[in-house]
Amino acid sequence: MSTPYAPPAGYGDISFVELVPLALRFLGLGLKLVFLALSYPFSSTKFSLKRVLWRQFVRAICPPSSIRQLQFVCPATGVLYQKYMRSLPNKPPVISENIGDGISLHWMGPKTNKKVMYYLHGGGFVLPAVDGHFYMLDWWRNEAKKRHGIDFSIAVLEYSTYLIDCTSSCQLSKARMIGLINFAPWPTQLVQVAAGLAHLLKEGYDPANITVVGDSVGGHEVIFLLAHLIHGHPAADVLNLEKPLAGAAALSPWLCFGTETTSWKQHGHSDVMPLGALNKWSGWFIKSRTRTDDSYYFEPALAPAEWWGGLEKVAKNVLMAGGASEGMFDDIVTTEKAMEKGAGKQVKLEIFGQEGANHNEALVEFACGDAPGSTNYRMLEWLKEVYA
Incomplete structure (x- = not known):
């Protein structure tokens, strides 16, 4: 049932003490952007000015x-969704x-469509969806219909979460529910992602017509959802599929919180998302962990090949994509190879690397207004494969 959406009470509220340094940060940013715009014609960067x-x-x-400062800057997912949908000419x-x-699903396209993409947005387990997510998803829908005659709708998950005070001992007793900004004590994320899929199944959607897709930590969620469907995480409701999902796609999934791989050493300091932010966010997430007996869900890149035995029963087709020049790429390759070895030849598994691309380039292209690149076009072909 569709209900009026309102952002959670307290979302985006910050004190004057928190606002002042944020305002100074934006002032410095403005000056830097002016300098970059003026010096751009003389630079040797491979990126567009918008990028x-x-x-x-x-x-x-x-x-x-x-x-709290990031909440102030970034509207809640539901607010941004409504703004985007109301901006469309049709x-x-x-x-x-x-x-x-407290979990919401935001729909792009009619619920009467038989084919549904269950979408899990990225944001480091800290940020809500950004406007680029909705531009990207709408482009996928429109282009898939125009190019391949495939009509599907998208259900975007918005999480109910907790803000954790990680400034001292990060005691979970200090957590207070504030709304939908995907940061919560683990394994809340897994429980809620599973609940979203369970809702779609209860509503009567055929698993063979459902794809599960996500970017960055949303890609992580895609992979731990597949693991849950195979093994059943003890904290979440069991989901028994009558048939495998049409497919699952993870774009630049964040599958391990270490930064020791070769790709991290080569690209970590030049990637789009600064290491300082990633280390801080993963630190908050790790400290929020309420159980430690589920490491292969928490960091799927650590799972051995045998963990993925039975994958053929839950998904027919799995695509893992990333930027060939992103820090996370080695962990993506490691996970895909383990899945391939464990699942055997009964599942179509593919890894796609966008040449010269950094982390989550498919989203970044839409977030900054650049033209879609090869990962987005590979997604269109993948949708044709799984839905045609």
Whole structure:
């Protein structure tokens, strides 16, 4: 049932003490952006000016900001979804569905479509969806229909979460529910991702017509959802599929929180998301962990090949994509190879690396207004494969 959406009470509220340094940060950012724009014609960068300015915004705001400051800057997922849908010229219906426990599904396309993509957005377990997510998803829908005659709808998950005070001992007793900014004590994320899929199945959608797709930590969620469907995480409800999902795709999934691999050493300091922000966010996430007996869900890159035995029963086709020049790429390759060895030839498994691309380039292209690159076009072909 569609219900009126309102952002959670307290979302984006910060004190004057928190606002002042954030304002100074934006002032410094403004001066830097002016300098970059003026000097751009004389630079040797491979990026467009829009990409240069967008990357600078991310690198200036994300590492030093607290969760509350990031909330202030970034609207809640449901707010941004409604704004995007109402900006479209054809005025499609705005459908925000409360499925219980504070979890929402936001629909792009009619719920009457038989084919559904269950989408899990990235953001480091800290940020909500950004406008680039909705531009990207809408492009996939429109282009898949135009090029391949495939009509599907998208259900975007928005999480109910907790803000953890990680400034001292990070005691979970200090957590207070504040709303939908995907940062919560592990394994809340897994429980809620599983609940979203369970809702779609309860609504009568055929698993063979459902794809599960996510970017960055949303890609992580895609992979731990597959693991849950095979093994059943003890904290989440068991999901028994009558048939495998049509497919699963993880774009630049964050599958391990270490940074010791060769790709991290080669690309970590030049990647779009600064290491300082990633280390801080993963540190918060690790400290929030309420159980430690589920490491292969928590960091799927650590799982051995045998962990993925039985994958053929839950998904027919798995695509893992990343930037060939991103820090996470080695962990993506390691996980795909383990899945391939464990699942055997009964599942179509593919890894796709976008040449010269950094982390989550498919999203970045839409977030900064650049043209879609090869990962986005590979997604269109993948949708044709799994839905045709």
